[in-house]
Amino acid sequence: MNRAPQKTLLWRTAAKIASRELRATPGKFLFVVLAVAAGVGALSGVRGFSMAARSMLLRDARKLMAADVMMRLREAPSAEQKATLDALSAQGIVRTTITETISMSVTTGAPVPQMVTIKAVDPRVYPFYGAITLAPPQSLAEALRADTVAASDDLLQRLKTGVGQTLRLGGKDFRIVAALITEPDRLSGNPMAGARILMSRDALERTGLIGPGSRAQNRLLFRLTPSAGVEDVKSRLQKAFPGAQIIDYRETDPGITRGLDSSTVFLSLVSLVALIVGSLGVAMAMHSHMQQKMDTIAIMKSIGARSGQIMRIYLLETVWLGLAGGVLGIALGAAVQRAFPVLIQRFFDQRPDIVWSWSFVAQGMAAGLASTVLFTLPALLRVRRVRPVLVLRREMEETTSASGFPARAKSTAAIGVPLILGFGLIAVWIGNSWEIGGYFTGGLLASLLALSAVAWLLLRSLRWFLRAAPWKLPPTLRHGIANLYRPGNQAQPVLVSLGVGVMFTLTVFLVQRSIVGDIVSKAPPERPTFSLWTFVPNKSRASPRWSKSRRASTARWNSHPRSRCALPPSMASPSKTIRMKT
Amino acid sequence: MNSRPMIQATGVTKSIRNGAHCVEILKGINLSIPAGQFVAIMGASGSGKSTLLGLLAGLDAPSSGSIMLDGEEISQLEEDALARLRGRKIGFVFQSYQLIPTLTAEENVLLPMELSGNGEDPGRARELLDHVGLAERRHHYPVQLSGGEQQRVALARAFMVRPPILMADEPTGNLDTANGRHVLDLLLDLNRHEKTTLLLVTHDRDLAANAGRRVLLRDGEIVSDELQAPNE
Numbered sequence: 001m002n003r004a005p006q007k008t009l010l011w012r013t014a015a016k017i018a019s020r021e022l023r024a025t026p027g028k029f030l031f032v033v034l035a036v037a038a039g040v041g042a043l044s045g046v047r048g049f050s051m052a053a054r055s056m057l058l059r060d061a062r063k064l065m066a067a068d069v070m071m072r073l074r075e076a077p078s079a080e081q082k083a084t085l086d087a088l089s090a091q092g093i094v095r096t097t098i099t100e101t102i103s104m105s106v107t108t109g110a111p112v113p114q115m116v117t118i119k120a121v122d123p124r125v126y127p128f129y130g131a132i133t134l135a136p137p138q139s140l141a142e143a144l145r146a147d148t149v150a151a152s153d154d155l156l157q158r159l160k161t162g163v164g165q166t167l168r169l170g171g172k173d174f175r176i177v178a179a180l181i182t183e184p185d186r187l188s189g190n191p192m193a194g195a196r197i198l199m200s201r202d203a204l205e206r207t208g209l210i211g212p213g214s215r216a217q218n219r220l221l222f223r224l225t226p227s228a229g230v231e232d233v234k235s236r237l238q239k240a241f242p243g244a245q246i247i248d249y250r251e252t253d254p255g256i257t258r259g260l261d262s263s264t265v266f267l268s269l270v271s272l273v274a275l276i277v278g279s280l281g282v283a284m285a286m287h288s289h290m291q292q293k294m295d296t297i298a299i300m301k302s303i304g305a306r307s308g309q310i311m312r313i314y315l316l317e318t319v320w321l322g323l324a325g326g327v328l329g330i331a332l333g334a335a336v337q338r339a340f341p342v343l344i345q346r347f348f349d350q351r352p353d354i355v356w357s358w359s360f361v362a363q364g365m366a367a368g369l370a371s372t373v374l375f376t377l378p379a380l381l382r383v384r385r386v387r388p389v390l391v392l393r394r395e396m397e398e399t400t401s402a403s404g405f406p407a408r409a410k411s412t413a414a415i416g417v418p419l420i421l422g423f424g425l426i427a428v429w430i431g432n433s434w435e436i437g438g439y440f441t442g443g444l445l446a447s448l449l450a451l452s453a454v455a456w457l458l459l460r461s462l463r464w465f466l467r468a469a470p471w472k473l474p475p476t477l478r479h480g481i482a483n484l485y486r487p488g489n490q491a492q493p494v495l496v497s498l499g500v501g502v503m504f505t506l507t508v509f510l511v512q513r514s515i516v517g518d519i520v521s522k523a524p525p526e527r528p529t530f531s532l533w534t535f536v537p538n539k540s541r542a543s544p545r546w547s548k549s550r551r552a553s554t555a556r557w558n559s560h561p562r563s564r565c566a567l568p569p570s571m572a573s574p575s576k577t578i579r580m581k582t
Numbered sequence: 583m584n585s586r587p588m589i590q591a592t593g594v595t596k597s598i599r600n601g602a603h604c605v606e607i608l609k610g611i612n613l614s615i616p617a618g619q620f621v622a623i624m625g626a627s628g629s630g631k632s633t634l635l636g637l638l639a640g641l642d643a644p645s646s647g648s649i650m651l652d653g654e655e656i657s658q659l660e661e662d663a664l665a666r667l668r669g670r671k672i673g674f675v676f677q678s679y680q681l682i683p684t685l686t687a688e689e690n691v692l693l694p695m696e697l698s699g700n701g702e703d704p705g706r707a708r709e710l711l712d713h714v715g716l717a718e719r720r721h722h723y724p725v726q727l728s729g730g731e732q733q734r735v736a737l738a739r740a741f742m743v744r745p746p747i748l749m750a751d752e753p754t755g756n757l758d759t760a761n762g763r764h765v766l767d768l769l770l771d772l773n774r775h776e777k778t779t780l781l782l783v784t785h786d787r788d789l790a791a792n793a794g795r796r797v798l799l800r801d802g803e804i805v806s807d808e809l810q811a812p813n814e
Contacts, residue, residue: 013689013696020684299680302641303739304669304697306662388665389642391680392632392751 014312022317028289032282033325036368039275040329044364045336046271050264051357052337057252065247066127066185067221068230071237072245074217084240088233092225096122097201101216103209105197107167109160116155116195118169120204128223130184136163143177146202150180155195170207174199187256188219268430269440273504275371276423276444280497283375284490286318290379294386301388311383318380322372326365333364367426374422378415420445447503448496455495459485587650588617588747588779589638594647596633607633609802611647617746620773620780620812622790625799632751634799635783639672639749640664652746669698673740673778675769677752679732681724687711687735688720694742710738714768730761734768741772748778754789766792
């Protein structure tokens with residue numbers, strides 16, 4: 001007699017039965033695989049892209065800053081700070097300043113002014129790394145003079161103008177010498193997406209837009225010499241500019257990575273909800289499959305199989321389906337990762353490489369597998385309730401369960417608690433935060449409870465309706481409705497799944513609306529084009545005359561103090577704001 | 583014949599709840615079957631004979647009373663312990679064959695041994711399949727076999743672990759006369775060969791005539807229990 005180890009044998013037979021059952025009904029399980037694949041694909045695609053983007057940010061840090069070290073300043077340097085900068089220059093460290101501000105621009109062809117981001121550079125040295133692409137191609141030093149600018153394509157379209165034409169900025173005319181195609185440090189600058197103008201610092205001076213109190217951001221770019229240690233330069237700058245943000249090429253820009261991380265967590269959680277919706281489908285498919293396998297389970301039990309041994313078969317089926325869905329999902333994720341840069345290239349000039357990370361593959365597979373197994377738990381645990389006596393007489397099965405509500409509640413909790421906790425842990429893992437995981441789990445639990453309650457009420461109402469209806473419905477309709485609440489049907493889980501699906505779609509829509517709303521609230525259409533502040537009450541009369549002369553309409557006069565500033569005694573009077581719309 | 587009871591039922595009752603009603607299927611059954619005996623349980627449809635077989639096999643639990651199998655009290659055993667006991671001590675032959683559709687004939691025969699944790703013995707499986715005349719069809723799936731062939735595979739499976747007890751529920755009920763006779767002959771032949779205690783549930787008098795003892799059930803009660811000279 002061949003006495004092979006018992007466990008190996010049982011797993012082998014379980015695998016044999018499982019594989020043959022799966023092969024027997026491929027169509028039924030194709031849906032399961034696709035449902036898991038969709039969720040895993042979204043999850044691994046988002047996380048893969050995030051990792052690729054992070055890796056690109058680190059790899060191309062010099063290019064993305066256009067420098068070895070970058071310092072953001074909101075105030076002009078003091079004399080002491082200037083001394084530190086001069087000392088660095090004396091060591092051969094080259095420095096240039098980038099100034100970015102927002103203003104309005106008009107052309108004769110488009111009288112409606114357009115908001116633009118102006119970026120002023122020193123074209124002789126900028127950029128230290130990377131390259132500016134202009135159309136037609138030309139060097140920056142040739143292109144940018146005191147009376148010329150390069151403008152982004154979208155601005156040219158909005159202003160209905162083109163290269164060779166003139167635009168007006170700060171009351172001065174500038175000739176457009178090129179279309180601005182790419183700039184290496186686009187992400188490091190003003191994050192506001194939109195029309196852009198690149199000009200020389202002399203040109204910016206000519207506009208007169210920059211003066212005391214102007215809302216402008218300065219970035220100081222440094223190119224180090226081989227002998228200058230980046231750590232030393234950075235620490236000297238940190239000491240001289242304690243409040244400034246200083247970044248070097250060995251790290252990613254915190255502003256960019258923070259945004260990337262938030263987007264990754266949000267999109268990952270959206271993907272997880274997609275995975276949950278898919279897993280609900282998996283649960284229903286497995287429930288129906290197990291229903292059809294009751295006889296096989298009873299036969300196996302009658303000839304000596306324990307519940308645990310039989311569960312191995314269906315656990316293996318679940319795991320294989322989850323793995324198949326996971327593998328397909330990873331392939332979809334790679335496609336998503338490839339498609340992402342194309343979709344967001346307008347905002348993201350650099351194209352991240354496709355990064356194949358085994359950790360994200362493992363994460364995607366694990367999330368797909370865990371969600372499949374978790375949602376199949378109820379179906380798997382039903383194996384324990386199949387009575388072997390079914391092999392003799394099916395009609396001997398009792399039609400009502402002896403267990404009451406407490407037992408059913410206990411059984412539901414035994415399945416529901418690990419399921420919710422399992423998804424909670426996945427959310428913690430994906431969000432990398434217990435707080436996010438907690439909110440997600442709470443939301444999921446509350447949603448499932450609310451949807452289950454609504455589904456239960458709906459089915460109860462149907463039952464009541466059929467019984468209490470004063471008229472007699474046609475038999476087909478009556479039986480059709482009654483089938484929704486008869487024992488053994490899947491109406492309630494189907495309703496919950498539909499509810500989760502609708503909730504998911506609605507959540508994405510609401511979040512999108514919220515983001516757009518946020519943008520609109522920060523820059524409403526009725527926002528004034530510019531504001532005038534006057535500190536001397538009797539001079540406020542000059543403003544309407546000025547606006548009239550410029551054919552501007554006065555949107556609102558606010559004669560009440562809007563804010564009080566700490567001013568020198570000679571100017572200490574209530575400030576007044578005149579908001580105007582041109 | 584060994585006089586030690588292989589199966590003993592004392593005051594066994596079984597009621598099932600069907601909606602709001604409680605139906606009493608068996609009413610205080612007392613039965614003692616010595617090892618090696620061939621007993622036919624007879625009765626009309628609904629008399630409770632299959633229910634009794636299910637209880638004696640540990641497929642179901644009695645509402646009250648006690649059942650001893652080979653000296654072991656089984657009425658209070660947990661489901662998994664009962665499964666182990668069935669795997670070790672009982673071979674089954676059912677009316678509708680009850681083979682696993684995704685396993686071949688030989689794999690079906692090997693399954694009880696594998697489930698009982700005694701490794702596998704393909705030699706014995708082939709020997710049994712040869713005995714029932716299906717050596718050439720051992721790689722066929724149940725769906726590729728006729729009803730008679732499926733029942734012969736079920737017979738081979740029932741004897742695979744050399745169980746001390748064999749329980750058969752209408753084993754020829756779904757077969758035509760010729761096939762039924764063939765299956766019965768094989769059953770009796772294997773039973774003689776393996777020296778098992780055979781419990782046969784049937785409403786067929788001709789089939790029951792082969793047994794050494796006949797127990798007649800009516801409305802959940804034993805109304806007759808008599809020894810007889812079996813037909814050879």
